[in-house]
Amino acid sequence: MGAEFVQFSLTPMLIGALAAIACALPGNFLILRRQALIGDAISHVVLPGIVVAFLLTGTVAALPMLIGAAGAAVVAVVLIEGVRRLGRIEPGAAMGVVFTTLFAGGVLLLEQSDTSSVHLDVEHALMGNLESLIWLGASGWGSLADPAALAQLPPELGRMALVAAIIGLLTAVFWRWLKIATFDEGFARTLGIPAAGVGFGLVITSAVAAVAAFDAVGSIIVIAMFICPPAAARLMTNRLGVQVAWSLGFAVLSAVLGYVLAGYGPLWLGATGAVSAAGMIAIVSGVILGLACVYGPHRARQGAAAEPAGR
Amino acid sequence: MTPGPLSVAAQDGRLLDSGAPPPDSPLAIRGLTVSYGERPAVFSVDATFPARAMSAIIGPNGAGKSTLLKAALGVIPRVTGEVRVFGTPVERARDRIAYVPQRASVDWDFPTTVIDVVQMGLYRKVGLLGRMSGAQTRRAQDCLARVGMADFAPRQIGQLSGGQQQRVFLARALAQDADLYLLDEPFAGVDAATERAIVEVLKLLRAQGKAVVAVHHDLSTVRGYFDHVFLINTRRIAEGPVATTFTAANLHATYGGRLAVAQLDALALAGAVP
Numbered sequence A: 001m002g003a004e005f006v007q008f009s010l011t012p013m014l015i016g017a018l019a020a021i022a023c024a025l026p027g028n029f030l031i032l033r034r035q036a037l038i039g040d041a042i043s044h045v046v047l048p049g050i051v052v053a054f055l056l057t058g059t060v061a062a063l064p065m066l067i068g069a070a071g072a073a074v075v076a077v078v079l080i081e082g083v084r085r086l087g088r089i090e091p092g093a094a095m096g097v098v099f100t101t102l103f104a105g106g107v108l109l110l111e112q113s114d115t116s117s118v119h120l121d122v123e124h125a126l127m128g129n130l131e132s133l134i135w136l137g138a139s140g141w142g143s144l145a146d147p148a149a150l151a152q153l154p155p156e157l158g159r160m161a162l163v164a165a166i167i168g169l170l171t172a173v174f175w176r177w178l179k180i181a182t183f184d185e186g187f188a189r190t191l192g193i194p195a196a197g198v199g200f201g202l203v204i205t206s207a208v209a210a211v212a213a214f215d216a217v218g219s220i221i222v223i224a225m226f227i228c229p230p231a232a233a234r235l236m237t238n239r240l241g242v243q244v245a246w247s248l249g250f251a252v253l254s255a256v257l258g259y260v261l262a263g264y265g266p267l268w269l270g271a272t273g274a275v276s277a278a279g280m281i282a283i284v285s286g287v288i289l290g291l292a293c294v295y296g297p298h299r300a301r302q303g304a305a306a307e308p309a310g311r
Numbered sequence B: 001m002t003p004g005p006l007s008v009a010a011q012d013g014r015l016l017d018s019g020a021p022p023p024d025s026p027l028a029i030r031g032l033t034v035s036y037g038e039r040p041a042v043f044s045v046d047a048t049f050p051a052r053a054m055s056a057i058i059g060p061n062g063a064g065k066s067t068l069l070k071a072a073l074g075v076i077p078r079v080t081g082e083v084r085v086f087g088t089p090v091e092r093a094r095d096r097i098a099y100v101p102q103r104a105s106v107d108w109d110f111p112t113t114v115i116d117v118v119q120m121g122l123y124r125k126v127g128l129l130g131r132m133s134g135a136q137t138r139r140a141q142d143c144l145a146r147v148g149m150a151d152f153a154p155r156q157i158g159q160l161s162g163g164q165q166q167r168v169f170l171a172r173a174l175a176q177d178a179d180l181y182l183l184d185e186p187f188a189g190v191d192a193a194t195e196r197a198i199v200e201v202l203k204l205l206r207a208q209g210k211a212v213v214a215v216h217h218d219l220s221t222v223r224g225y226f227d228h229v230f231l232i233n234t235r236r237i238a239e240g241p242v243a244t245t246f247t248a249a250n251l252h253a254t255y256g257g258r259l260a261v262a263q264l265d266a267l268a269l270a271g272a273v274p
Helices: A003-032 A037-057 A062-087 A091-112 A122-127 A141-145 A155-173 A175-183 A185-190 A195-217 A219-234 A240-268 A277-295 B005-012 B065-073 B114-126 B134-146 B162-175 B192-207 B219-225 B248-258 B261-266
Strands: B027-036 B039-049 B054-058 B080-085 B097-100 B180-184 B211-215 B228-233 B235-241
Touching (some): A003 A155, A003 A175, A003 A240, A003 A277, A037 A062, A037 A195, A037 A219, A062 A091, A062 A195, A175 A185, A175 B114, A185 B065, A185 B097, A219 A240, A219 A277, A240 A277, B027 B065, B039 B228, B054 B065, B054 B192, B054 B219, B065 B180, B065 B211, B180 B192, B228 B248
Parallel strands (some): B039 B235, B097 B180
Antiparallel strands (some): B228 B235
16 A cells, blocks of 8 residues: 555545444434434435535536535525424424425426536436545655645545534534434423523534535435444444444444445455445445344344324 | 402302312312313313312313323313412423423333333433432332332333332332322232222321322222312312212212212212202
């Protein structure tokens, strides 16, 4: 593993791992709140935001795309909460209504507007372009200490690292609120904890993670990383803190192993070329979840299931 | 008594016979209305719970018992109404309130331990990032011992029976070290030993001068456990000391035809149906 690895594999692997971490962290709380599909919803919803941002600015530069996607995600979150509260229906149904509508709106917009001149298509939205996030300025491990080479790092790396760091910090600071508002929302409210705000903040944080990861690695990884590492981690332990640690380990393992398998797996099997890294990372995370389902030490569920509270 | 802000409501007649609440009432509710969609679940309810007493909120299923409690605490939004805890708005009295939600309202599969749940009762004191002191850790353990669950501290909560879950919730409320204890169906689905243990803890709280208010569904134990009773069926039906208020007439007014004559006889109530 020398110069070629640093040039072509290090940064995509790092970006994939950071994207996985940024999604898996809030994913832990989403699955415990039975809102796992919100990641799915958000990654669909960003499409109209990206199309609108393109129509307004005429470019596919990163910043307008991110702002458009974030705007769409926020609109979707507000709509989901609104539909849920006003319609008094379960969150899953509210999400289903909102994200299919917005995604369909995005498809219509894309169809009606002339985006043929730019790289804005369904394939990019799904798979991202992880393999293209290479570090051409690097000449070997020594480049990590070379300011000129570091300046040529793909901008996605810095963005993804920043987002992952912010989400990690928020999770640590609001740990107690997240835990109690997830476990027992009613009790949390009697303590004066803004439980609705905590839930809203979690969804917004998830949206930021999804949008940042979507830009770099596409929606397949986003959907997989919100659900698979935390769900597998839940089967490894009965402690929330340990679960979050496992989920981060699984997220990084999926990203690294998935990237290596995508790049070298076909060669090892005697084929040529490579397969999509994003797809392979998602598959690895699914395989990890499958293994945890079979071998995880805490896969058996005991005790009474939660029933809806009476009035 | 000087008229407080609550007594203003008396002018439109909503206070009925309860009069202005004594300012030291642990929980005074005026004109509380809560609605799920179009249908009001609780309509224009006044209630005044006494200090140093155990009070029961009783009524048929869907009568708004839990809703009354949750809306009073701000767990669910109220349409109108005023709630005072020891004379101050409930939002400013949170340090004096302990709450035991319905056991079935949470997911017991949540990845946490018994002692961790009890420590949640201390979250208001330790804040977001404060370290739990040794004294606070010992306090949580002590509260667990008071409900007979000391040995269960490191257990995962999903491994507990229904009665054990209820004891853990009570221990969490004890850790809050409050003056008013509000419990939502604390005896629902628990074993007889747990019910006795919970009643003993609640009676001890009363002896210490605390107020206890519980949503209760077992009419046969009202007289044995409680001093004060509040009867509700969306609207307030009656409230007062158990001895004078827990009568066949009031129960009939609350439950309507849902309570058979034989059941009323079995309760051996004071005062016959008029």
